Amino acid sequence: MKLNVNGRERDVEVPEDTPLLWVLRDELQLTGTKFGCGIAQCGACTVHLDGRPVRSCMTAVGKVGEAKVTTIEGLSGRVTDAIQGAWHEIDVPQCGYCQSGQVMSAVALLTKSAKPSDADIEAAMKGNVCRCATYHRIRQAIRNASDSLEG
Amino acid sequence: MSNDRLDTTLSRRQFLHSTAAAGAGLVLGVHLPAKLSHAAATDAASGPFSPNAFIRITPDDIVTVIVKHIEFGQGPLTGLATLVAEELDADWGQVRGELAPADVTRFAHTLGPVQFTGGSTAMANSFMQMRKAGAAARAMLVEAAAAEWGVPVASVTVDAGRVKEIAGSRSKRFGELVAAASRLSPPTEVTLKKPEDFKLIGTHVPKLDTPSKTNGEAIYTIDVQRPGLLTALVAHPPRFGGKVKKLDDTKARQVAGVEDVKILPEGVAVYARGYWAAKQGRDRLDIEWDEAHAETRDSERVITEYRELAQEPGLPAGRRGDPDAALASAKTVIESEYVFPFLAHAPMEPLDCVIEKQGDRYEVWMGAQGASRDHTALADELGVPLEQVQLNIQLAGGSFGRRAQHKSQFAREAAHALQAIDGRAPIKLLWSREDDIRGGFYRPIYVHRLKGGLDADGKIVAWQQVIVGQSVQKGGALETMFIKDGVDLTSVEGAANLSYAVPNLDVSLHSPELGVPVLWWRSVGHTHTGYTSETFIDELLTAGGQDPVTGRLALLAEHPRHRAVLTAAAEMADWGSAPPEGRARGVAVHESFGTLVAQVAEVGRDAKGSPKVERVWCAVDCGLAVNPDIVKAQMEGGIGFGLGAALTGEITLAAGRVVQSNFHDYRPIRIDDMPHVEVRVLPSAKPPSGVGEPGVPPIAPAVSNAWAALTGNRFRRLPFRGARA
Numbered sequence: 072m073k074l075n076v077n078g079r080e081r082d083v084e085v086p087e088d089t090p091l092l093w094v095l096r097d098e099l100q101l102t103g104t105k106f107g108c109g110i111a112q113c114g115a116c117t118v119h120l121d122g123r124p125v126r127s128c129m130t131a132v133g134k135v136g137e138a139k140v141t142t143i144e145g146l147s148g149r150v151t152d153a154i155q156g157a158w159h160e161i162d163v164p165q166c167g168y169c170q171s172g173q174v175m176s177a178v179a180l181l182t183k184s185a186k187p188s189d190a191d192i193e194a195a196m197k198g199n200v201c202r203c204a205t206y207h208r209i210r211q212a213i214r215n216a217s218d219s220l221e222g
Numbered sequence: 223m224s225n226d227r228l229d230t231t232l233s234r235r236q237f238l239h240s241t242a243a244a245g246a247g248l249v250l251g252v253h254l255p256a257k258l259s260h261a262a263a264t265d266a267a268s269g270p271f272s273p274n275a276f277i278r279i280t281p282d283d284i285v286t287v288i289v290k291h292i293e294f295g296q297g298p299l300t301g302l303a304t305l306v307a308e309e310l311d312a313d314w315g316q317v318r319g320e321l322a323p324a325d326v327t328r329f330a331h332t333l334g335p336v337q338f339t340g341g342s343t344a345m346a347n348s349f350m351q352m353r354k355a356g357a358a359a360r361a362m363l364v365e366a367a368a369a370e371w372g373v374p375v376a377s378v379t380v381d382a383g384r385v386k387e388i389a390g391s392r393s394k395r396f397g398e399l400v401a402a403a404s405r406l407s408p409p410t411e412v413t414l415k416k417p418e419d420f421k422l423i424g425t426h427v428p429k430l431d432t433p434s435k436t437n438g439e440a441i442y443t444i445d446v447q448r449p450g451l452l453t454a455l456v457a458h459p460p461r462f463g464g465k466v467k468k469l470d471d472t473k474a475r476q477v478a479g480v481e482d483v484k485i486l487p488e489g490v491a492v493y494a495r496g497y498w499a500a501k502q503g504r505d506r507l508d509i510e511w512d513e514a515h516a517e518t519r520d521s522e523r524v525i526t527e528y529r530e531l532a533q534e535p536g537l538p539a540g541r542r543g544d545p546d547a548a549l550a551s552a553k554t555v556i557e558s559e560y561v562f563p564f565l566a567h568a569p570m571e572p573l574d575c576v577i578e579k580q581g582d583r584y585e586v587w588m589g590a591q592g593a594s595r596d597h598t599a600l601a602d603e604l605g606v607p608l609e610q611v612q613l614n615i616q617l618a619g620g621s622f623g624r625r626a627q628h629k630s631q632f633a634r635e636a637a638h639a640l641q642a643i644d645g646r647a648p649i650k651l652l653w654s655r656e657d658d659i660r661g662g663f664y665r666p667i668y669v670h671r672l673k674g675g676l677d678a679d680g681k682i683v684a685w686q687q688v689i690v691g692q693s694v695q696k697g698g699a700l701e702t703m704f705i706k707d708g709v710d711l712t713s714v715e716g717a718a719n720l721s722y723a724v725p726n727l728d729v730s731l732h733s734p735e736l737g738v739p740v741l742w743w744r745s746v747g748h749t750h751t752g753y754t755s756e757t758f759i760d761e762l763l764t765a766g767g768q769d770p771v772t773g774r775l776a777l778l779a780e781h782p783r784h785r786a787v788l789t790a791a792a793e794m795a796d797w798g799s800a801p802p803e804g805r806a807r808g809v810a811v812h813e814s815f816g817t818l819v820a821q822v823a824e825v826g827r828d829a830k831g832s833p834k835v836e837r838v839w840c841a842v843d844c845g846l847a848v849n850p851d852i853v854k855a856q857m858e859g860g861i862g863f864g865l866g867a868a869l870t871g872e873i874t875l876a877a878g879r880v881v882q883s884n885f886h887d888y889r890p891i892r893i894d895d896m897p898h899v900e901v902r903v904l905p906s907a908k909p910p911s912g913v914g915e916p917g918v919p920p921i922a923p924a925v926s927n928a929w930a931a932l933t934g935n936r937f938r939r940l941p942f943r944g945a946r947a
Contacts, residue, residue: 085498086478089498090498093496093497093498096497097495097496097497097498098496100447102438102441102444102445102447103437103438103439104438105442105444105570105571105619106444106497106572106652107570107571107572107655107885108655108884108885109654109655109884110655110884110885110886112885112886113570113655113885113890115570142438143437143438144437144438146437155436155437158436159428159432159433159436162429162432162851162852162855163432163436164295164429164431164432164435164436165294165295165296165297165855165859166293166294166295166569166570166571166617166618166619166620166621167295167431167434167435167436167440167617167619168442168569168570168571168619168620169570169619170435170436174436174437192893193893193894196893197892197893197894199893200570200885200890200892201570201862202568202569202570202620202622202863202890203295203570203620203859203862203863204858204859204860204861204862204863204865204866204891204896205855205858205859205862206862206891206892206893206896207858207896207897207898207899208855208858209893210893210896
């Protein structure tokens with residue numbers, strides 16, 4: 072089966088019901104995407120399909136088709152720079168394990184809506200669990216990134 | 223490993239003694255563990271300069287600090303590197319951090335011959351050791367430069383990563399002095415900086431691990447790749463204490479990618495190429511369990527039993543005055559009972575370990591919090607001397623205590639899994655989230671029964687408290703250290719030593735046995751004693767007509783540090799001003815691990831009528847804050863972690879089976895429940911104490927006290943949003 076991952080065509084031989092997460096991690100060695108729950112409840116496995124955030128642990132690889140898969144390793148562009156810069160600026164991560172997923176969700180949010188309200192931020196980020204509870208800084212970093220994109 | 227006593231009594235006294243002159247600019251003796259191999263660096267002119275076990279400077283000018291405490295978010299990688307960089311006068315940009323491997327000969331805790339991270343002690347135990355390591359390296363670089371220039375060492379200094387003549391113009395990069403410095407003997411004494419000369423300590427130094435944790439490059443155990451690696455998943459018994467009776471693995475072996483199935487002491491292991499095949503295989507196992515010795519009670523039944531036990535006093539844990547007489551003569555007596563559920567740690571990265579046989583040696587990758595204990599356990603299980611097991615400590619995706627087990631049960635499971643296939647392939651043992659939530663090692667269930675007496679003036683004259691719950695130390699590695707006369711000090715910490723000047727006090731403890739494995743959980747005994755101490759004092763003060771802040775302050779005359787954080791938090795919250803419509807404020811102050819934290823929570827109602835925490839003001843005194851921003855982050859995170867548990871955290875058993883299984887029913891806090899948090903770090907010249915745990919205990923009682931102010935109702939059963947609250 073062919074997949075478009077981070078702009079490259081990849082060939083994988085796996086059963087179609089294999090979750091995209093495990094294809095990325097175990098077949099393609101793209102380990103930035105993390106396993107947290109396996110049932111789309113924590114968001115650690117968030118990747119983009121054609122720019123849309125999805126939970127790769129519940130996305131069967133057979134359903135991906137020609138959609139462009141972007142993982143944390145393949146993120147780039149103005150919004151990505153703004154988000155990662157904001158994350159650095161106020162040292163958001165603690166253990167860091169969930170942060171690939173947080174960044175993926177935050178980039179998708181600001182790509183769709185450059186000036187999100189607090190309610191927009193909560194709605195977009197509610198699916199991403201952080202057991203270190205870095206939420207206070209995640210909220211702040213998204214606001215800062217949004218401001219920097221405006222300027 | 224988390225322990226109050228470890229930090230606040232025995233060792234703290236020694237620590238304070240040894241650091242009384244901390245940073246006074248005095249000459250101090252240095253005895254630091256050496257780097258592993260002396261020969262390697264001195265022979266090769268281009269090799270690194272490793273003056274001791276903690277520092278490696280390479281010709282490219284990079285200073286790598288070897289950090290003996292595991293990093294799972296609490297910040298030692300940056301914090302300990304800061305201590306070295308400060309005394310070395312390195313430029314922060316040239317500093318890197320690296321986690322030390324398991325090697326108790328070089329990386330033991332300063333408290334004793336074990337390598338571990340816990341009890342919020344990383345900074346306290348490393349503060350002098352790492353500074354001395356940096357100062358020793360600096361002295362050698364200076365000596366090397368002085369010799370080369372033919373000048374006295376006193377005429378050479380170091381500034382921002384350059385060694386230079388004080389009066390002259392000559393200077394050298396660290397990298398240029400690596401070869402010459404490597405030929406020198408480490409100094410036997412060093413001079414440490416005076417605090418007023420600190421350039422990095424006390425400032426917001428950017429964290430070393432932020433970039434790699436923002437772009438996906440950070441490598442955790444789960445990310446370790448080895449050629450030919452098999453993923454192993456283990457089917458564990460559905461009830462604690464169960465064993466495999468009969469196995470039919472026919473269907474599991476039919477799954478494409480499944481390579482083998484083996485019975486282990488812990489359950490049944492399925493080995494496969496990749497997680498998904500292993501999971502498919504495990505799902506198809508047909509196992510009959512022997513549950514003759516399994517725990518089969520409901521958690522509700524356990525709570526009922528504990529409530530009965532709480533009617534009678536337990537073993538004495540703390541006593542002042544004559545509480546019986548004081549209660550008998552009190553004008554008003556208030557009684558209250560509190561129930562705390564099992565809690566799982568549920569770190570984001572589930573438990574995992576990569577283990578590989580390499581001839582007669584083994585290499586292991588693991589986020590081991592109790593590094594030397596896990597190292598020993600692995601060698602024991604594998605049947606080889608310790609020297610033949612290389613345990614690489616990995617970044618860990620959270621722990622909260624879960625990755626430090628008394629008997630290294632998880633490390634042993636990994637060894638068993640490798641042995642069962644005769645080490646023929648490297649394996650990655652991985653627990654699923656369900657394994658984690660149902661895997662035990664919980665914060666125990668506790669029941670507290672309290673009685674308080676007020677005199678005619680509303681003054682608190684008596685406090686009687688009975689605590690019931692499993693000991694987290696019993697049968698463990700630290701049992702003799704922490705169980706005294708039958709009392710687990712970590713079950714009563716924060717209660718038996720109640721800070722308030724209540725003249726008559728009686729705290730006692732029952733530690734019943736239960737077939738459910740339990741463990742320390744971020745802030746240990748303070749997770750429940752902080753709640754009872756701070757909500758019951760609030761209730762008594764309110765009943766006596768006193769303000770929660772001024773009433774507390776009046777009872778803390780002997781505790782200036784408590785008073786200072788409480789006063790600061792109250793000031794930040796503008797305590798006494800009217801909260802916004804529909805909200806109320808509550809306060810709590812608690813000491814744990816030598817650190818004082820006060821929090822004020824402003825609470826309203828959510829759409830379902832349960833508490834919604836809008837704002838939290840937090841003041842912390844952790845001694846000298848090496849990195850104030852990390853201290854703030856730990857307070858924010860501790861508040862979120864503690865609040866999540868208080869709102870929804872609960873593990874229950876139905877006929878011995880764990881009811882919850884994943885994040886949909888063991889519900890962690892999410893961004894929409896995270897309050898706005900403001901933290902003030904109080905200035906202090908005292909040696910640093912820990913910050914990983916102390917942010918947790920005050921939040922639940924502060925919220926509960928606010929809720930009582932808002933509604934008149936007090937939460938006596940946790941979690942607040944639980945069915946029985």
